[in-house]
Amino acid sequence: SPEKREAFLQGVRDGVIGLQSLYGNELTGLCRPEELLRLLDYSKRLEERYHLTIDSAMISDVPGYTWGIVTALAHAGVKYFSIGPNGGHRIGQTLRVWGDKAFWWIAPDGKNRVLCWIPRRGYWRGFRGKEELLAYLKGLESEKYPFDLVQIRHCQGDNSGPDTAISEFCKNWNERYAFPKLVIATCSEMMHHFEAKYGTTLPEVRGDFTPYWEDGAASSALETGLVRHAAERLSSAETLWAMLRPAPYPDEMFYEAWRNVILYDEHTWGAHNSITEPDSPFAQGQWAIKRQFALDAARQSEELLAASVSGFKPSDATQRRFLMVFNPCGWQRTDLVYVAPVDQPVVVVNSEGTSVPTQRRSTGELVFLAQDVPGFGARRYELKPQQQPIERPSELPMTGEKLLMKSSRYELEIDGATGNIRRLYDRKQDREIIAPNGEYAGGEYLYVPGRDPKAVQKVTAKATVNWLDNGPLVRRVVVDVAAPGCRNLRRIYELPEGLDYVRVEVIIDKEKVRTPEGVHLAFPFSVPDGEVNLGLAWAWINPHRDQLPGACKNYLTIQHWADISNYEYGVTWVSLEAPLIELGQIRMDVPRPFDPEAWLTELEPTQTILSYVMNNYWETNYKADQEGPTPFVYSIQSHAGPFDPVRSTQFGMSQSRPLLATFCNEQTPSEIPSLVTLDSANVLPIECKPTRDGGGFILRLLNLGNSQEEVTLLFANNASQKQIWKTDLSE
Numbered sequence: 001s002p003e004k005r006e007a008f009l010q011g012v013r014d015g016v017i018g019l020q021s022l023y024g025n026e027l028t029g030l031c032r033p034e035e036l037l038r039l040l041d042y043s044k045r046l047e048e049r050y051h052l053t054i055d056s057a058m059i060s061d062v063p064g065y066t067w068g069i070v071t072a073l074a075h076a077g078v079k080y081f082s083i084g085p086n087g088g089h090r091i092g093q094t095l096r097v098w099g100d101k102a103f104w105w106i107a108p109d110g111k112n113r114v115l116c117w118i119p120r121r122g123y124w125r126g127f128r129g130k131e132e133l134l135a136y137l138k139g140l141e142s143e144k145y146p147f148d149l150v151q152i153r154h155c156q157g158d159n160s161g162p163d164t165a166i167s168e169f170c171k172n173w174n175e176r177y178a179f180p181k182l183v184i185a186t187c188s189e190m191m192h193h194f195e196a197k198y199g200t201t202l203p204e205v206r207g208d209f210t211p212y213w214e215d216g217a218a219s220s221a222l223e224t225g226l227v228r229h230a231a232e233r234l235s236s237a238e239t240l241w242a243m244l245r246p247a248p249y250p251d252e253m254f255y256e257a258w259r260n261v262i263l264y265d266e267h268t269w270g271a272h273n274s275i276t277e278p279d280s281p282f283a284q285g286q287w288a289i290k291r292q293f294a295l296d297a298a299r300q301s302e303e304l305l306a307a308s309v310s311g312f313k314p315s316d317a318t319q320r321r322f323l324m325v326f327n328p329c330g331w332q333r334t335d336l337v338y339v340a341p342v343d344q345p346v347v348v349v350n351s352e353g354t355s356v357p358t359q360r361r362s363t364g365e366l367v368f369l370a371q372d373v374p375g376f377g378a379r380r381y382e383l384k385p386q387q388q389p390i391e392r393p394s395e396l397p398m399t400g401e402k403l404l405m406k407s408s409r410y411e412l413e414i415d416g417a418t419g420n421i422r423r424l425y426d427r428k429q430d431r432e433i434i435a436p437n438g439e440y441a442g443g444e445y446l447y448v449p450g451r452d453p454k455a456v457q458k459v460t461a462k463a464t465v466n467w468l469d470n471g472p473l474v475r476r477v478v479v480d481v482a483a484p485g486c487r488n489l490r491r492i493y494e495l496p497e498g499l500d501y502v503r504v505e506v507i508i509d510k511e512k513v514r515t516p517e518g519v520h521l522a523f524p525f526s527v528p529d530g531e532v533n534l535g536l537a538w539a540w541i542n543p544h545r546d547q548l549p550g551a552c553k554n555y556l557t558i559q560h561w562a563d564i565s566n567y568e569y570g571v572t573w574v575s576l577e578a579p580l581i582e583l584g585q586i587r588m589d590v591p592r593p594f595d596p597e598a599w600l601t602e603l604e605p606t607q608t609i610l611s612y613v614m615n616n617y618w619e620t621n622y623k624a625d626q627e628g629p630t631p632f633v634y635s636i637q638s639h640a641g642p643f644d645p646v647r648s649t650q651f652g653m654s655q656s657r658p659l660l661a662t663f664c665n666e667q668t669p670s671e672i673p674s675l676v677t678l679d680s681a682n683v684l685p686i687e688c689k690p691t692r693d694g695g696g697f698i699l700r701l702l703n704l705g706n707s708q709e710e711v712t713l714l715f716a717n718n719a720s721q722k723q724i725w726k727t728d729l730s731e
Helices: 004-016 033-038 041-050 069-074 094-097 130-144 166-176 188-201 213-244 253-264 283-310 645-656
Strands: 058-063 081-086 101-106 113-118 204-206 320-324 332-338 346-350 358-360 364-373 378-385 403-406 410-417 422-427 444-449 464-470 474-483 485-495 502-510 516-524 531-536 539-541 561-565 569-575 582-584 608-615 629-640 660-664 676-678 685-688 697-704 714-717
Touching: 033 069, 033 213, 033 253, 033 685, 058 188, 069 113, 081 094, 081 188, 094 101, 094 113, 113 188, 213 253, 213 283, 213 582, 213 608, 213 629, 213 685, 253 283, 253 422, 320 332, 320 364, 332 474, 332 660, 346 358, 346 364, 403 474, 403 485, 410 485, 502 608, 516 629, 531 645, 539 645, 561 645, 569 645, 608 629, 629 645, 645 685, 676 685
Parallel strands: 058 081, 081 113, 101 204
Antiparallel strands: 101 113, 320 378, 320 660, 332 364, 346 378, 358 364, 403 410, 410 422, 444 516, 464 474, 474 485, 485 502, 502 629, 516 608, 531 539, 531 561, 561 569, 569 629, 582 608, 676 714, 685 697
16 A cells, blocks of 8 residues: 555665665676666666665675676665675585675776675574574684674575564563674664774775576576577667667666566576476476566567667568668677578668678578678668579588688688587688697587586587588588487588688587586687686676686686687687586586585686586576577687787677668668767777666766776767766666
């Protein structure tokens, strides 16, 4: 009722009820950049609507958090982060290093910071009666605990509500003992008091608290991939809505779509008995709910993306002559564009009347090279009839022991027996990209039955290799082979002409297996002395230097890219669907997940990336099995010179947010100039979205350099008519 709502809100304003800023107990390592910010969206709306202040965040159960969460919290005005991890299950070194410790966590920008405090007793029942509490306090005393204030989380249990008996317990305790006093407080009240007393004495730390529980997302790899694509599609749709304004901005529709993305990436995957009783109605029902978040997010993102360009549809639905190609990224791009099958033979020309490289694929799709499409802009193309049809190349059988694919940039050699990459050669740099004769081959499928990585199984059957496309623009080869743990393993190797990358698509038609298993795909690169850098949400790190003590090293999560470079050259590797990687070798599953000693504390130098794509290792919560075809797409770009985070970020985001083509009228302008451009070499526009009221747009910038930069924004229209504010997550 309105009366109860107002009483609740008054309790919040009076400080007797605490609201926290995060929407859920998220697996933050899975979150795309915009998704990470949307974790704060609901609390910001509450603040604005009801005139509240929410300056604290709490997270429960989950061990480990991506570095960009500090950026997100700080930009939402959140000063405090109470971190209550699980007491021991798959938490590695988390509590051994950080239990009952507090610190200022510095954001990647080196400027913002959040006060973090991690109680050793975790997130739920802090104690079971007086004797246990006394024993805990005596333990702190013997360890020379440095504070006179202790944070104890307390509720009835895992996934349970508040313990109503705690009030009486505290009352009786305080009547009996002079010290210490038990105080029931909100997170904000506690942290304010703690900061006032100890804030100036606490250490500052920088780096990624690489998470431990994100590996569970590989137990439902298909849905995880759907959500990663949905998040990128939503970012593209919001950018196009800011560019084109086809209708009033549908804020609630975007909010619901982002909510489904967030709820899928929240750590509660399924039932407590999802592994022990996977066919029980309770377990099946819980998974149906979780899976629906992914399906709804995918559908909503597709609908919103289509709606963003709906104003360009030709008045005659049969008109398929002119195409508008949109670039949802903030920098100029040249890339492939795919068009649904066209009935008649055509050639594609740009607005200057010049034909562009075009090819009809074996699937019937038309593919052409869209060149120099402006960032946050668009270019028009025309499909003109031609006398001679674009030939569809026939599938050419594999001959000999290898198949060699060539473009002007690369040579890609496929092993005829296994279907692995034998050789990837950069013709421009005269360098081998894939390491030869190592433990793993390029694109190799690795199956671990059970929990021992030493028991890894490789493909032993004979592969079938065929050409799919062998045209002037795109060359594609498909490799099918029987492989352990799946009905069929298909790999499609794609070599575009005129572009500087190779694409590898792996489709695993998974068998239903409920005994423990893990699936990995290998990418060993030939970059002597190369160092690894990883792209995260609102940050990039070198995992050998930029992890906090206690962070997970057995596997890591990335958003768009990983890069391995030395001072002369390197390789940027992009994974579209699979967020988990291992460095050097297969690291999972740990033999004793409750034992901190079972987890890595150091990473050896390596130039090998393993994409950790599937597992069912957990004992609860995550999926017991997965079945059917699941795609994993990777792009590989070699480059001259040392690692450049701007180049890697642009490549990774461009692969994740493809150019979008839609048919349009002849009267459509030949080009839509960039909505906004930047004059900086190190600052990139990462996200662009309309304001909720539709009256403007918000541009989210990321400085990938090591120093502060002054940036000039150049607008497509008269800059004097623009009003610009520096803002946070409030709108």
